Amino acid sequence: MKNIFVLAMLAFIVFSCKPKENMVYMENDTSGFENQVKQAVFEGSHLQTGDLLDIKVTAFDEFAVRPFNLESKNQVNYSKILPNQNTQKDSEGYLIDNEGYIVFPVLGKIFVQGMTMSQLRKDLEDRLLEYLTDPMVSIRQLNxxxxxxxxxxxxxxxxxxxxxxxxxxxxxxxxxxxxxxxxxxxxxxxxxxxxxxxxxxxxxxxxxxxxxxxxxxxxxxxxxxxxxNKKIAANVNPNRNLWFQIGGAFLGVMSLIIGLTR
CATH class of the missing domain: 3.10.560.10 (Outer membrane lipoprotein wza domain like)
Structure with a gap:
């Protein structure tokens, strides 16, 4: 009789707890080839509406480059350069509007949605060649x-x-x-x-x-x-774990009583 209770307790513990699987990252090889770990190519994030960009322009002539940078905004009269056009600039950077454009000093509206930052950098440098010698553009996403x-x-x-x-x-x-x-x-x-x-x-x-x-x-x-395991626990009686504990305690007590009476 004692052995029956011991076996029942063991079965209760085994079947009430499912072992965890796939706990280790990058353990399985679904490709069928050992040690075939490759690195994805980083192409950059594609720009979206609402993105905020920090864009800096540099060139050999520091004075000539000043109109193209945000920090020079208060020192340059853009109304003479871009008449009847508002330069849409955020206090911290260039905000891509709902149509996918930024408005850049001198260059005007530029469609940037879907570009990577490297593509935008190349596009701006090509446009700036009309005004600057060997322009260099650095871009950083702020948000x-x-x-x-x-x-x-x-x-x-x-x-x-x-x-x-x-x-x-x-x-x-x-x-x-x-x-x-x-x-x-x-x-x-x-x-x-x-x-x-x-x-x-x-x-x-x-x-x-x-x-x-x-x-x-x-x-x-x-x-x-x-x-x-968690899905099952969430979809059954919330007192499930309590009943498991009570059942385990009952089996333990019965096993102890039977052992003392023998």
Whole structure:
């Protein structure tokens, strides 16, 4: 009789707790080739409406370059250069308007939506050749925002000083996944061509670094959904764990009583 209770207790413990799977990042090789870890090519974030850019122009002639920089705004009479045109500039940078344009001193309205910053840099340098000798343009995005939600330790929206942010770094900003996070079906929501597309990423795959979604884009949302254990726990009687504890305690007490009576 005692053995029956012991076996019942062991079965209760085994079947009430499912072991965790895929807890390690980049452990599995879905490609079928060992050690085939490649690095995705970083092409840069594509500019969107609402992005805020810090743009600096330099050239050999420091005086000639002054009209093209924001800090010189109060020292230059733009009404003579651009009559009947307002230079739309934010106090901290150039804001891409709802139509995808920035308004640049002297150059006027420039459509930038969809460009990467390297493409915009090349475009501006080509335009400035009409006014400057060997112009150089540096661009920095001031409001690169990503959001990490779900089974992470610190969900929220994060701002990065660089647009080169990987999905692993995004998880690091959010304190990593919790033990209840499903590492094989993480969802990435990305706004592309006017619509929101959803992609599923397997963080247990060692070839994740070669994924086309390895680098985050502006306003990406990374969602870590709960694993099956947490889904089951959330959809059953909230007193389920309590009943497991009571059942385990009952089996333990019965086993002790039977042992003392023998």
């Amino acid at each position: 690169f925002n990503i959001t990490v939600l779900g089974e992470v330790k610190k969900p929220g929206q994060y701002n990065s000083p660089s647009d080169k942010v990987t999905i692993l770094q995004a998880l690091g900003m959010a304190g990593d996944m919790t033990d209840n996070g499903d590492r094989t079906k993480v969802k990435l929501v990305r706004h592309e061509n006017g619509i929101d597309n959803t992609y599923v990423i397997d963080f247990s795959d060692k070839n994740i670094t070669s994924s086309p979604y390895y680098y985050m884009q502006q306003n990406d949302v990374l969602y870590v959904q709960p694993d099956e």
